[in-house]
Amino acid sequence: xxxxxxxxxxxxxxxxxxxxxxxxxxxxxxxxxxxxxxxxxxxxxxxxxxxxxxxxxxxxxxxxxxxxxxxxxxxxxxxxxxx
Numbered sequence: 001x002x003x004x005x006x007x008x009x010x011x012x013x014x015x016x017x018x019x020x021x022x023x024x025x026x027x028x029x030x031x032x033x034x035x036x037x038x039x040x041x042x043x044x045x046x047x048x049x050x051x052x053x054x055x056x057x058x059x060x061x062x063x064x065x066x067x068x069x070x071x072x073x074x075x076x077x078x079x080x081x082x083x
Contacts (some may be wrong), residue, residue: 047069050069054069
């Protein structure tokens, strides 16, 4: 009886790890532009939420997270993109 040989696509797919399979499924579901836009919107929304929270709590005690956020925002504003 003749054996069926796998082509290199099938043999490569059979040897992938769990992380590689997850990465391939994410890449197939979410294209590169969707990924780039998501990675841009999420931090921007997080910074906006933090600033709204800080503005609302302006007269109250500051926390360590607040100090870190201010330092991070100052670092972001120094990037050449903002010029």
